[in-house]
Amino acid sequence: MVWARVLGSAAGGGSPQWNCGCPVCTAVRAGSGIPRTQSSVAVSTDRDRWFLINASPDVRGQIEAFPGLHPRAGRTTPIEAVLxxxxxxxxxxxxxxxxxxxxxxxxxxxxxxxxxxDGSGLLRTLERYCAVEWRAVVPGADLALAGGLSCRAFEVPTTKRDRFATGEESGRVVGYRLTDERSGGTLVYLPGVQALTPAVCAELRGCHTLLIDGTCWHDDELVRLGLAGKTSREMGHLPIDGPDGSLARLPALGVRRTIFVHMNNTNPVLLADSPERRVVSDRGIEVAMDGLEVEV
Ligand SMILES: [Zn+2]
Ligand SMILES: [Zn+2]
Structure with missing residues (x-):
């Protein structure tokens, strides 16, 4: 059994975002939607040792909100690693x-x-406080984590500009396919995907549960709202709506359970009573909230 706990279900900024007065953030502040923290999941096969996929700025509150991640003695943690x-x-x-x-x-x-x-310098700072043991992820190669949990990263092509321009082209964005070696149950976590290329689709096909990028509803969502000049795709995220959006493409992949994660605070699917949410639900796709647990 692979367990995945959605620690945070919103994109960068969370929902509501501190400096955003868009219709969805306003509705969430008024109590007509639930707040969400920034995206991350915890996965485990034994509910004893957990692996975080991504470490969001909300990680401290996310750990406190989930007893599975609490220390069992002294200065310890059931978090084995961060992917x-x-x-x-x-x-x-x-x-x-x-x-x-x-x-x-x-x-x-x-x-x-x-x-x-060398870009953000974040690890250089962290290394002054604690030992960091880096294990290289190679897309396409299987990696044994713990408790029969195996993991394979796959390359997610993107044309999004590299803010820190370190010159690397491959491996800038990956998705993770997690498998319980005993049951064969497979779960894919893909919070950022710009295009469902044939190679990416091949990784998603046949998985039991897919947690996938649901950042924006419209490609030009932020432009329409006058909040930013970039489209969803330019930011590295395939929009949900549109002829080549994820909603049109996902049902053909034959995934048993598909759940949107990493929703931007402007995305109307965040509101349970929105027409956009109904469209998604009618296609059999779920919208994650913080604390959602799935077992595969
Ligand atoms: Zn993000
Ligand atoms: Zn907003």
Missing amino acids: LTDAELDHTLGLLLLREARALRLYATPAVHRTLC
Whole structure:
């Protein structure tokens, strides 16, 4: 059995975002939607040893909200390691908040590792506080984690500009396919995907549960609202709506359970009574909230 606990279900900024007065943030503040923290999941096969995928700026509150991640004695943690999908701040800033650890094991591709060392410098800072044990993630290679949990990263192509321009092209963004070696149950975590290319679809096909990028409803969502000049795709996220959006593409993949994660605070699917949420539900797709647990 693979257990996945959604620690945070919103994209960078969370929902509501501190400086956003868009219709969805306003509705959430008024109590017509539930608040969500920034995206991360915890996975385990034994509910004893847990692996975080991404460390969000909300990680401290996320750990406190889930007893499974509480220490059982002294200065200990059931968190075995952190796996990173990319070097985005909303997925890595939480590493600094885990600095009280004696040592932190980190799984990341060489490209992500280099960005964190020489680009954002986040790992250089963290290493002044605790030992960081980096294990290189190689897309396509199986990795044994613990308790029969195996993991395979896969490359997620993106044309999003590299903010820190470290020159790396491959391995900047990956998804993770997690398998319980005993039951064969498979879960995929893919919080950022710009395009469902044939290679990406091949990784998703046949998995039991898919937690996938639901950042924006419209490709030009932030432009329409006058909040930013970039489209969803330019930010590295396939929109839900539209002829080539994820909603049109996902049902053909034959995944048993599909759940949107990493929703931006502007996305109307965050509101349970929105027409957009109904469209998603009618296709049999779920919208994650913080604390959702899935078992595969
Ligand atoms: Zn993100
Ligand atoms: Zn907003």
